[in-house]
Amino acid sequence: MMPSVELRDVTMRFGNVVAVHDLNLRVDDGEYITILGPSGCGKTTSIKLISGLWAPTEGLVLIDGKDVDGVPIEERDIGYVFQNIALFPHMTVGENVAYGLRVRNFSGDDIQERRDEALRLVNMLQRKGMRPSELAGGDKQKVALARALASGSKLLLLDEPLSALDSRVRVDLRYEIRRIVKRLGLTVVHVTHDQEEAMSVSDRIVLMRDGTVVEVDTPEEMYRNPKRIFTANFIGETNLMEGRVVDTDTKTVTVALRNGTKVRAMAKGFNIGGAVVISVRPEYVYTASMGLAATVVGVTFMGTYQRVQTLTDSDDEVAFDISASSIVPSVGERLRLVFNKKRTVVYRMPSRGIEEAIRLE
Amino acid sequence: MPSLRLDGLCRSFGATQAINGLDLEVGDGEYMCLLGPTGAGKTTTLRLVAGLILPDRGSVIVDGVDVTKRQPEERRATMMSQTYALFPHMTVASNIVFGPFIQGWSEKDRVNILHSLLDMVHLTNRKEAYPAELSGGMAQRTALARALGSGADTLLLDEPLRALDARLRIALRMELRSLARSLGKTVIHVTHDQEEAMVMADRIAVIRDGRIIQVGTPKEIFEEPATPFVANFLGQSNFFIGKMDGVEGELQTVIDDAGHRILCRRSDDMDGDVVVAVKVGNTNITVSGTGFLDGKVERILYEGPNLHVDIGMGDLGRMSAKLPNRKMGELSIGDEVSISWDPAKATSFRLPEGGLEKELRVE
């Protein structure tokens, strides 16, 4: 299948600053891709390159297999939803949505029909006559989405569409957006810094950092088997512990933590004696009668579960979850922890240390 | 350190009643989160406490002393605004010691406190930088250090983490809380993020339309919401509307027009139309026919620690459930399933006037 959007060896420089370096990206037809990363990772630059707002310093941007170099924004046939909404304040909701149709020379009847159809899609038809200033943030963003969809573009670019909204509205709207675009079968490139949002809307996530792609995968794979420590920490929360490999066989690696406690994990390709970092997510840490000794330092109520923070005897901070109705361990209590072997990931110790490897800004 | 009492505060702006009879008590050294949607009056409340605006009625009482009419600089309560408001023409160091400087501390005392604060927020090597050169996280920490250094007993934090990236926001929650805690400050932290409030607060005050609708520990608010709005705002709920049917020990049954029977925790004084709320996190999915209500899986989203599952329930509309991620693979779209819950965790309310939809509106 022909990819809907493709970036080939794209580099973007502003003077001496390299915003995006050697970026390669393929978005298939009908796919929902999220470009995720911390501020300054190059995600906004990438979406601006696709939209034609900027032209790359090097490399190619292809839409539907065609090089779009020199094709101005207005002729790329892209729906674009902006972070700061950008509804035209001097037009009503209906006029906003009809704008793209008018400037593309649709006929009068056609304009009305498509406008109403788009508004119905986002459940805003009854607000057609209102001004943007009369709408709440989430509703504005729905109108912006309707406006981007009205003229029937098959490619939708979402530039942090939810980050200006309240968290509760954000959650509702992200499910809504995914529902709509999937119903219409659109190809979507969505930019965000919110890993939770990325996880819940995307078919695949492109995780970026410092202008390069760290990892591309489905949300599930990225959460379960992150290939880099940065990914493990950025996508969801994780416990990182330092240790050394003391034994290996064909499928598993045994790691001794700093206090000598041994942890087994499903991994291969490590040499005995190598410095490593292991990563276990809180939901894969359990209490047991044996295992890594730890002291409870805090318990946080999280609604349907409680998170227990501990300091292990290997001097690592390890958190794990227990159900909301479980008896809460008290601070200072001694526990023993074991990890789900299949969900324990092992990494080589990064050359510049863990801190640098998971740095968020 | 002070305790704080807000007593019947009212404040309007033109025709809008922003704060409408707001009462709240914050204990000495307590970390209080003021949680609510945009436009609920969170920031206005904070500004009333700081003395940046005066109430039309009601009073602000600190340690038993009425300070309603006092100037902001006389209240020993410092505000950290959403945008941090770092003075752009001053370095990090000058920003941090602004309070001590203005209060006329000696040079030696200023240097001492500067060093301990810089150390506390890990900014010692950026002390000569200007705000424009700082990353979001550093700017946030500078603003925090400045607030802590002013000698105020009360910290008023207006969405202190909002301007940060989502992941960083989570990482800085604990840091912020433990700093405030270790210095024994009384804190009012305004946020719209229910998870943030739940993780950080000693107690949460849920505010809506200029009034506090519930105050309690995170557990109380989550498990015993006072209104359907609270039930939905913290952790999202599935709702059923029906009439009281019968009581059985600690449980009661509600029956809807189509004859679906819904089991929930007993609550007294219920008659007429009743709303039952079940948290999506407390909603279980089992094989068709084994639960309370049957439906069909419409969508499964992998969200990391959990799965978000939407189930079409026919005339009951769409219900959602959050399951642990290990259930991935056990469900697929189109499956006929049944939903159930622990009735003791389902709460019931009288149907609010104006209907459920209006009650649940978050904007």
Added chain:
Amino acid sequence: MHSRIMQAVGGSLIGGKRSIVEAISSRSFRKAWIGIIIIFFLAFVILPTVFVLTYAITDWSAIQDEVLSDPEVVNTIKNAITNSFIIATIVTVIDLIVGLPIAWMMVRKEFRGKRYLDTLMDMPLAFPTAALGFSIAIFWAMPVGIAQPPGSLGIITSPMLLVILLHVVFSYPYMVRSLSAILEQIDLNYEMAGRTLGASQLTAARTITLPLFRAGLVTGFILCFARSLSETGGTMMALAIMGAQDFFTGPTLIGTWKNAIRDDPSLAETLVPALSFVSILLIILALILLVLVKYVLMRVKLPFRSVWPRFEKSLSRGMVPRMKDGSAIIFFVIFVLIPSFFVFSYVFTGETGTVDWGGFTGALGYSFIVAIVVTVIDLALGIPLALYVARNGNGKVGQALDVLVNVPLIVPTAALGFSLGLFWANSPVEEYGMLLVILAHVAFTYPLVVRNVAGAVEEVDSAFEETARTLGARPIQTFRRVLFPMIKTAVLAGSIMAFTRSLGETGATIAVNPNANTVPIYIVNLIKAGSDHYYEAALACVALIIISYMAMLAIRYITRRNGEVV
């Protein structure tokens, strides 16, 4: 930590400085202080500016007898005022047509030499209009009594046309500035959103940005119109040089009659009612126009709805945009730059003449003293009002002040000067000619400082001041340590604007005190004295231009340096 603060606060309370800070921080003191400022503003700025209106009530019979009963006088007045309004309208329309592309280019485009163009663009703002009048008249028209200077075109024979050419030069920058100010504020994302929806550049600009633009249009329109309506010195010069003795605008009529009274005090009896009548008409018409323009431009439905996608797309590409930008620049060079600088060429290539340096330096000294005192008063009393207006803009008093502050900017300065003279007549102030001049100059420069500073304060997020307060800073400390450093640039820009305006003002000075020996009046008198003095006048113009220009460069230097630090 706690006890240390108590100690610090307690200890310093003994010190005198802190107790002053305490005293002036009390709510009652602050209220009294702002009260005084508002009273000053009303009593010394607003009231004198419109005082002449009361003349219509108290002395209507004089107007009836001396003015309305004399058809010749009525005719002169009618012609002068009609001329003024026709000129102002045409000038504003020209400004708008050529100002828009230039403003667009300055804000939205990056090109080499933009910074220089930006500086050049502001130049006429710094040039005293009397000097511009001289330069432009000898460039376009045939000067009376001397040989045509080399390079002069000498093609304009209609006085009205010459005055229009002159007024475009000094009002044009106002239009460009107000349009670009708004254009900068309009989020580029709106236009971008339009383009992602399929609108070509021109369509997006016309249907999205332009409608958001009205406020800029209104400001630009009012500023240009008011400047043109008000201008006296340059117009008098230009008309005198081309020998148009019978052509008057409102302000030049006031100037001429005032001069006539100075030369022959017995004329006062007939001319004072006539002057009052002209001033009243100018003031009332200007104010009506202000309201009308504001109302009409903000409400009227502009034809922004229809689109012609294909046609506009073809205009968005290739030669057309470049031609538009090119012709705007060509206009700027031919109609603004060359005529403005022609006086330099005249000085260096024309016939030399005798120069009375003593007279010139005397006038220069007088002008400087006036300008400095005026600027100091403006700053001392303008900043507090600006703070009040900016931070209380939503209150009733704040809104009223916000509107009132514009009045002296709209009222033609000659009428303002005359009105102010009447206001202070028979008071001790009248004894001191320079004091009158200073008061008149304060009246029309004060709003410039207030506007500038208030604009800057509005830009500063009030969170800065509020945070400072909750950190323990008294209001005065908050201003000194937090707000002032952030608005320093605007304060400076406002004061230099006030300074140069005072230095270049003719109309108000003549109308309030024809004997005042400021440089512009000195130059005007030289021209009136005949062609023998043209060279001397030209030299004085050049000197005045250089001094004003230095002041403007100073603003730019300082604002730019500050911009880099912050």
